[in-house]
Amino acid sequence: MVEIKRLSTGIRELDKILCGGIPEGFFVTLTGEPGTGKTIACLHFIWAGLTNLEKCIYVTTEESRESIIRQAAQFGMNFRKALDNNRLIIIDALMKERNDYWSLREVTLEELLRKVIEAKKELGSPCKRLVIDSLSAFWLKAPSLARQISYDLKRILNKWRFTIYATSQYAITTGSAFGWGAEHIADGIIRFKRSIRRGRLRRYILVEKMRQTPHDLRVYEIDIVDKIGLVVLGPIEERIEDHVLPKRVMEKIRRVTEESRP
Ligand SMILES: Nc1ncnc2c1ncn2[C@@H]1O[C@H](COP(=O)(O)OP(=O)(O)O)[C@@H](O)[C@H]1O
Numbered sequence: 001m002v003e004i005k006r007l008s009t010g011i012r013e014l015d016k017i018l019c020g021g022i023p024e025g026f027f028v029t030l031t032g033e034p035g036t037g038k039t040i041a042c043l044h045f046i047w048a049g050l051t052n053l054e055k056c057i058y059v060t061t062e063e064s065r066e067s068i069i070r071q072a073a074q075f076g077m078n079f080r081k082a083l084d085n086n087r088l089i090i091i092d093a094l095m096k097e098r099n100d101y102w103s104l105r106e107v108t109l110e111e112l113l114r115k116v117i118e119a120k121k122e123l124g125s126p127c128k129r130l131v132i133d134s135l136s137a138f139w140l141k142a143p144s145l146a147r148q149i150s151y152d153l154k155r156i157l158n159k160w161r162f163t164i165y166a167t168s169q170y171a172i173t174t175g176s177a178f179g180w181g182a183e184h185i186a187d188g189i190i191r192f193k194r195s196i197r198r199g200r201l202r203r204y205i206l207v208e209k210m211r212q213t214p215h216d217l218r219v220y221e222i223d224i225v226d227k228i229g230l231v232v233l234g235p236i237e238e239r240i241e242d243h244v245l246p247k248r249v250m251e252k253i254r255r256v257t258e259e260s261r262p
């Protein structure tokens with residue numbers, strides 16, 4: 001059997017679930033509702049690269065660069081130092097008014113590719129890891145283009161030998177990913193879920209797809225722990241559907257929210 005080179009996710013238990021990590025060159029989407037740990041998983045992926053003396057690129061569209069640096073610092077990941085040492089570039093799509101060089105002037109595929117390729121040239125090798133958090137931002141104005149955008153992105157960035165983490169949001173109301181863009185072309189899908197059980201928010205992770213990998217098919221409960229980051233607690237036996245709020249309750253919440261709108 002041909003040995004596949006895998007990159008660590010930076011989360012030991014997740015590496016085990018994935019039989020060693022993400023195959024090099026893969027395009028992996030991280031999908032899920034807000035607050036489920038997607039961004040934090042991205043931070044671990046980047047930190048794993050940095051501690052392995054790789055150079056990394058992080059594109060942030062929903063949080064500022066400063067917010068990413070602060071969040072990483074809470075888990076003992078020194079992104080500031082990596083930026084200062086030219087080992088990491090954080091491309092900021094949010095704070096564009098600051099006239100910062102590593103920011104996107106427009107949130108378009110062309111601008112993204114231009115900056116990412118420029119960043120790769122600036123960093124030099126080995127620069128294998130790229131995070132796009134989130135990819136949904138690039139089709140916010142035209143959801144019907146989601147598939148086309150993800151396809152073009154994958155095709156072009158593949159040539160640049162990146163292993164890519166791209167996050168995509170799930171719409172809370174419909175439970176479907178915006179546009180179903182990235183999942184269709186992804187080599188891997190890591191799904192983040194949440195539920196409320198015994199009055200507490202629980203988070204879960206499930207590897208739904210990973211090409212060329214006999215990965216674990218179970219749902220794992222995860223936690224986010226201060227100073228540590230994303231921790232995999234263990235597989236759950238029950239169905240996740242057992243723990244989400246009943247349809248009746250969700251319907252009531254929706255009605256009350258709509259009625260209370262001015
Ligand atoms: N220092 C911390 N300690 C514990 N939990 C944290 C800490 N920082 C963030 N979190 C948790 O992580 C959540 C955000 O996770 P994030 O990965 O940003 O979600 P998303 O899936 O939207 O990207 C917060 O809502 C909070 O519950």
Ligand SMILES: [Mg+2]
Pocket residue numbers: 038039040062133
């Ligand atoms: Mg996020």
